[in-house]
Amino acid sequence: MTEHQVIEKRCSCGHCCQVEFPKDVRSRVSYGTNIRALVTYLSCVQFIPYKRLTEVLRDCFGVKLSQGSVDNILQEMSQKTLSVYNEIRNRIEQSRVVGADETGENINGELHWMWAWQTTNLSYIYSDKSRGKLAIDKHFEDGLPNSILVTDRHASYFNMNVADHQICLAHILRDLTYLTELDTKQTWSSRLAELIREAIHKRKTELWENIDRISILERFENLLTTCTDNLHQKIIAILKSLTKFKEYVFKFLFDPDVPYENNASERAVRNLKVKQKVSGMFKSETGADTYCQIHSITQTAKKNNQNPFSAILAVANI
Numbered sequence: 001m002t003e004h005q006v007i008e009k010r011c012s013c014g015h016c017c018q019v020e021f022p023k024d025v026r027s028r029v030s031y032g033t034n035i036r037a038l039v040t041y042l043s044c045v046q047f048i049p050y051k052r053l054t055e056v057l058r059d060c061f062g063v064k065l066s067q068g069s070v071d072n073i074l075q076e077m078s079q080k081t082l083s084v085y086n087e088i089r090n091r092i093e094q095s096r097v098v099g100a101d102e103t104g105e106n107i108n109g110e111l112h113w114m115w116a117w118q119t120t121n122l123s124y125i126y127s128d129k130s131r132g133k134l135a136i137d138k139h140f141e142d143g144l145p146n147s148i149l150v151t152d153r154h155a156s157y158f159n160m161n162v163a164d165h166q167i168c169l170a171h172i173l174r175d176l177t178y179l180t181e182l183d184t185k186q187t188w189s190s191r192l193a194e195l196i197r198e199a200i201h202k203r204k205t206e207l208w209e210n211i212d213r214i215s216i217l218e219r220f221e222n223l224l225t226t227c228t229d230n231l232h233q234k235i236i237a238i239l240k241s242l243t244k245f246k247e248y249v250f251k252f253l254f255d256p257d258v259p260y261e262n263n264a265s266e267r268a269v270r271n272l273k274v275k276q277k278v279s280g281m282f283k284s285e286t287g288a289d290t291y292c293q294i295h296s297i298t299q300t301a302k303k304n305n306q307n308p309f310s311a312i313l314a315v316a317n318i
Contacts, residue, residue, distance in 0.1 A: 037312045039074070107283075142161060202216075272295075
């Protein structure tokens with residue numbers, strides 16, 4: 001803590017001269033960049049709710065902040081991170097391979113959605129009332145025309161303007177495992193699962209030029225044209241879905257930069273669920289937006305082997 005005192009002196013002519021406070025001292029109590037960065041870190045990286053955060057600061061550091069001051073600090077940091085946040089979005093838009101996922105969130109009792117868009121070194125997260133294409137268009141008006149988009153089979157992603165798609169095979173394998181257990185008399189789901197695992201294994205272990213892609217695609221086509229007379233309705237449903245998206249199942253065999261699963265995007269939204277589990281819910285859309293914005297900065301810092309607290313501190317010093 002630093003205490004500033006100003007000295008005043010009355011001149012013989014009667015005029016009172018007073019020294020000015022430093023520019024960053026704007027009120028009787030001003031919190032420095034370290035405190036502001038720590039508040040932001042504890043709230044957005046460690047997911048600590050406002051009330052418990054004020055208790056941590058009081059008990060550990062003797063700093064007595066109100067919950068209102070915590071919110072004011074986060075709003076100020078939100079403004080400072082805006083330019084960096086927009087730059088992350090711009091770089092996502094220019095990336096060749098992008099993963100995306102979305103998850104539900106509770107804002108003051110109402111269902112909203114948090115969207116995560118990520119690459120190997122970028123994370124861009126935002127909140128919206130919609131789970132449809134409208135929520136995408138607000139942030140990516142022109143789509144991702146230069147990107148191969150890796151996602152699940154949520155319809156909104158396939159209405160975007162993108163270079164190409166790869167659907168997440170981890171989702172497909174989980175579905176196929178369930179279908180195999182659901183109907184033990186059929187072998188269609190287990191044969192397709194075996195084919196997908198074989199393709200993934202070849203991608204991991206064989207030389208790129210030695211992968212027999214034609215054979216894999218032919219076997220896949222044969223499975224899609226299987227007679228469905230005796231199959232369970234849920235198996236027929238996934239068969240029809242894969243027929244619709246068949247061009248996007250084995251895209252990873254034709255481009256070494258494209259992953260066969262979307263686990264990175266699922267990890268990107270996992271912490272959003274942890275935040276809600278710890279804090280219960282967001283009280284306002286502004287609070288959710290602030291969290292998403294700062295969380296995008298810290299997650300991008302982690303992906304680039306940077307200390308998230310140092311990244312927040314750098315922004316606080318702007």
